[in-house]
Amino acid sequence: MTRAQALRYARARLEEAGFPSRQAEAEARQLLEHATGAQGARFWREARAALEPAQERLLEEALARRAAGEPLQLILGTAVFCGLELEVRPGVLVPRPETERLVELALERLPESGPARVLDVGTGGGAIALALKQARPELDVYASEVSEAALELARANARRLGLAVTFLHAPLTAGLWDLDLIVSNPPYLPEAYREAAPPELAWEAETALYAGADGLAVARPLLAEAAGALAAGGWLLLELDPTNVHVLAREAERAGYGEVAVLPDLAGRARFLRARR
Incomplete structure (x- = not known):
């Protein structure tokens, strides 16, 4: 799964959990940046890069925590x-x-x-x-x-x-x-x-x-x-x-x-x- 694909996936997961589309989009990106360590322009320059298994696991864990209601800030630290x-x-x-x-x-x-x-x-x-x-x-x-x-x-x-x-x-x-x-x-x-x-x-x-x-x-x-x-x-x-x-x-x-x-x-x-x- 590339970073671009992971972003779409994360947004869909949050929308399924009841987050409004705009909020889901913003938080999906923050959680993906947290999982990959790539932010801003660097994230999009490497949008086709595949997520490493450890990054996928971190993203899944973060999405599950957010879907359960845990504050975004606590997930990001x-x-x-x-x-x-x-x-x-x-x-x-x-x-x-x-x-x-x-x-x-x-x-x-x-x-x-x-x-x-x-x-x-x-x-x-x-x-x-x-x-x-x-x-x-x-x-x-x-x-x-x-x-x-x-x-x-x-x-x-x-x-x-x-x-x-x-x-x-x-x-x-x-x-x-x-x-x-x-x-x-x-x-x-x-x-x-x-x-x-x-x-x-x-x-x-x-x-x-x-x-x-x-x-x-x-x-x-x-x-x-x-x-x-x-x-x-x-x-x-x-x-x-x-x-x-x-x-x-x-x-x-x-x-x-x-x-x-x-x-x-x-x-x-x-x-x-x-x-x-």
């Missing part, structure tokens, strides 16, 4: 976030493209130049913290995480990218203070979401996804703790669910935060909470 190629592992939240907007919102609240103290709460594999450090090397970036496995992955990503972030094995604000900005993509899904959850979520840590009946079991205590960790005028930015972001916004106002705003994601859904201490 990497995810691109804000232009950074990050290693991803089962049991650690895979960074989502929509969370890139949270990074943009965070950068908008920071001084255009000069140092600032920033904390990423629940960093997972380090995506937000590393993206902020990459965008603004002068920032003093901290990242807290309670999962040792996630923290190990975050540190590995930082080493590979050569980015200096201070990782802390601690909950929430980790005892820090005088912070200019706290940013977090905490677990925010209400428990009721489990029944209708897409199969991809089965490969990720439940503790990184679900947060009690209203989805605020982590964000609510973070809101309270951030009040003492932020410097005067410091900002809190959270990614939440459209069903609970307005609830926490009202609680932020009652807690004495100012300039409280609910901001949309790229699809226009209420997604982000911004508040100032």
Whole structure:
């Protein structure tokens, strides 16, 4: 089977598994590039080259995993976030493209130049913290995480990218203070979401996804703790669910935060909470 034939075969397999044609086409190519090690123009220059038996086996395994619902990024072993190629592992939240907007919102609240103290709460594999450090090397970036496995992955990503972030094995604000900005993509899904959850979520840590009946079991205590960790005028930015972001916004106002705003994601859904201490 040539690479061109393998691409058609892989696309058909994914379409049979229920993937829309355009998605099947894109993912088939990514999985085939992963199996062969040939990418971009090189892939098409060698489109008539036959797959080696080991490459065919790798492709079959990857297609079976994807058809079973495993996230594409976990099969490839990497995810691109804000232009950074990050290693991803089962049991650690895979960074989502929509969370890139949270990074943009965070950068908008920071001084255009000069140092600032920033904390990423629940960093997972380090995506937000590393993206902020990459965008603004002068920032003093901290990242807290309670999962040792996630923290190990975050540190590995930082080493590979050569980015200096201070990782802390601690909950929430980790005892820090005088912070200019706290940013977090905490677990925010209400428990009721489990029944209708897409199969991809089965490969990720439940503790990184679900947060009690209203989805605020982590964000609510973070809101309270951030009040003492932020410097005067410091900002809190959270990614939440459209069903609970307005609830926490009202609680932020009652807690004495100012300039409280609910901001949309790229699809226009209420997604982000911004508040100032």
